[in-house]
Amino acid sequence: MPGEKGNLQKILEQGAFSVSAEIGPPMGADASVVIKKAQELKGVVDAANITDNQTAVVRMSSIAASYLSSMNGVEPVVQMTCRDRNRIAIQSDLLGAYALGLKNLLVLSGDHQSFGNHPQSKNVFDVDSIQLLYSLRKMKEEGVFMGGSKCKSPAEFFLGATVNPFADPEELQMIRLRKKINAGAQFVQTQAIYDVAKFAEWMEKVRGLGLHKKAYILAGIVVNKSLKSIEMTQIVPGMLVPCELVERMRAAGPGNYDSEGVGIALDLIEEIRKIEGVSGIHIMAIGWESIVPTLVARAGLLPRPAIE
């Protein structure tokens, strides 16, 4: 129903600790892939991000896959990057998404196309993520399109943004988070957290600025299945993985990497939950989506709270 709030928003507003995950749409037109993933996550998470051509690789559209997900019991978070569409296409697609009953929207800049399978393509970046958030907030609050004309039935998304607590320069990144929230972000998903101490320091600054009261902070959790995957994560720019965690994985020995990966994720979730101002977790089980139910269960986060 238009105007009605979504699952994720309601859970967060009632003060419950939210759990979300990700569904990567397939590189093809097969709906069953999305349906299967949704069925696995049904009842396990409050919402799932449906990525928008992540790493600039062509996949099924986020909005279409989101619809498939919503039809199969998992509330989607539509993702929209600024890379591929100009403001006309973005607004048009989002009106359609909202008309399909999709409630949550995560706005991102989008990975540069040079990383994907169409490095030859022209990028758009007509608006940046903050400009898009701001204009969607204005559409919601004032009922206007970006061009200024009236919009009769505006899309009223629960708006989200992303943040990397470990990116530099820290001061500028904090300015950017403030801008995102000022522009209209109601929830913020963080980059994967491995270094809890560093994250706690960052949260202290967030609380200092009162940002946790203006938007829900959802901490990103990555589950690693192998030693190699955690080692690779460590060298990704902007990712901070303490050596102890890599060592812990290595010490577990081959054959035990998957269970140790889950163990690490569980410990991280436990510690992050203790940090004031964190409203939920967002699980990114890249290439290992099937582990999410186990992880959520063992973290003691099941059953998911009912909506009042």
Add this chain to the structure above:
Amino acid sequence: MNVLILGRNEMNVKLAEAFKKRGYSPIVIEDADEVKAFRGEPGDFIAKTGSGEVEASFVVVTEPARGEPPNIEGGMPIPLFDDVAFEEIAAASKEPIVYLLDYFCESPQAATARALEAALALAGKKKSVAFIFKFMRTAAGECEELYRKARCAGVTFIKYEKINIACNSGTGVYTIKAQDGENEVILETRRLIADGGRGASCKFTRLAEKLRLKTAEGGYENEGRYFLAPAFTGRNGVYYLNQDLYAGRLKEGLDFFVSAVCGDIGETRPENNHAAIDGEKCVFCYSCYRICPHGAMEPGGESRVMKNLENACKGCGLCAVACPGNAITMKEDDFVETEALEKQGKVKLLCCENSGSVALKEILPGLGEQAFIIDFQTVACGGRAGFEQLAESLRSYGKVIALVCMDDACRHFDGNKAACKQAARLSFALERAGAGTGKAFCIKTSFAMANTTKEDILEVLNDCC
């Protein structure tokens, strides 16, 4: 530029013509004894003659260095080898023949080859041949093969350190006592024949003394090498035309000689070679200012034209290569290509005067006849051999090589690397333009690397022409 040609030589006329074609003014003094005194520096020599002073930028000695064959005990001269002598001996008795390769130091390659060919030919006529020599180049050019063949044909090789030759004028028998330090071999024959002369001619010796060329062991030598070999003497700016070396290939020999001398004259370039800037073409882009290793380029102030500080300029020419507006030329430019000589199928070699030309003087004698296909030119810095100079050479030459310093040896801050990059860019461009591969090369060398550089150059020469 004056070139002084000294000596009586049948090639003088052609030599003078060749220099004239290249834009030099030849002055010939046929009687070497006319030179009473000689002084000056490359680019500015003065020869004092009976009738006044002659100024010349450089000097070519053409007076034959080889004297008459030595008179020996008994007063009978040793006949020199030539076609007549060959026929005579070949037709004569079955007596053993002794062939004397009579150079006191390392013999020139061409002379060795000729001597080995003669010995081989005589052996082929069923003669018993002994070949006696002091030093012989068997490792150069075709000599190795000839030496092997001669041995197989039964020629006896005898190396000596000391030699004594006596002749009985009554019987006409020569007695040759050759010592190699441990053993003494005594040969007796009526058929002794010699290649080369035992010493320099008196006239040549007198001239060489006046020109202060080094002497050693009766021959003229530079640090162990006979300068009788290629074109170079031990003194900069003084060259020697050794007619014997080019026997049978006079035209190529003369071409090579003139090319070698003209190429080397770059080194005697006047000190005042510097960058001249065309104010109309200068776009004031600072490229020359940025590339100049000597800080010799300065913004010209109000004129908005770059200015060359002549006192600081070392004439390396890197700025002329970098200038995108084609506004810089080097005064006394060393890149005036002349149309005088045949270039098709030949290789142009641009050598850095710091390393390339030094190494090349070592290398050339060892290249044998292949040296004839090289025209070389000395440049102040390898970096001067830029894209357009290399391309300009390729308009008439089959290939072009820039011979530059090893890294760190370049006196002009990576001018050598600039040359390599420009050669690579030209090669790439030519390939794309449909000219195929293997046209422009850059070889790094140093004066101590003559051997490996020779291999590099041979590699380029061998898949060519």
Add this chain to the structure above:
Amino acid sequence: MIVAEQKNIDEIRDSLEGFKSAVVAACGTCVTVCMAGGEKEALRLAAVLEIGARERGVQFSADVICITRQCDMEFLAEAEDKLLAAECILSLGCGAGVQFLAEKFPSKVVIPGLNTEFIGVNRGLGYWTEMCQGCGDCLLAKTGGVCPVARCSKSNFNGPCGGSALGKCEINEDTDCAWQLIYDRMKRLDRLEELLEIEGARDWRTSRDGGPRAACREDVR
């Protein structure tokens, strides 16, 4: 300055297919300074084309002319005799020069020898980087003199994307993150607070998106 780069020679060669001669027209301004289309490069290109043709057994000759500025008609007029006599014109000017030549010499085939790349600065011998995209609405006053339109890979107006690390852009390590540069400048100028203001969505009509542009100074026309 406009920065350009010479096209691959095989592409130029293919464009010249069928012509027995060409006049290579250098331009004495921007493309001379960026070492792409000045007299020197024109001479080099002419030599390479001629040698290449000779080796392929094809008849071809190239003549070189340097036009002070291909984007001003008076300079084109100066070169008129030579250009009218040409079988075809290979222009080493920027895109503007090539087009102006084609316009002023309607009977001639004009072939571009360069790829026109960007408006940039020279950062040392033989190295240029992009600085301006000619968007027609300069916001450098707000961004510490560093342009996020031209120098941020995503033209972000409100700060760095998540791909910036250690001051470098995510696309490659050779590219500075424009927002790091903006941050450094604004911090030094003690104007960091200004970055908190949300920069609204752009009006791209002033840029190429608004169609081909013209600049007109009525007072001097």
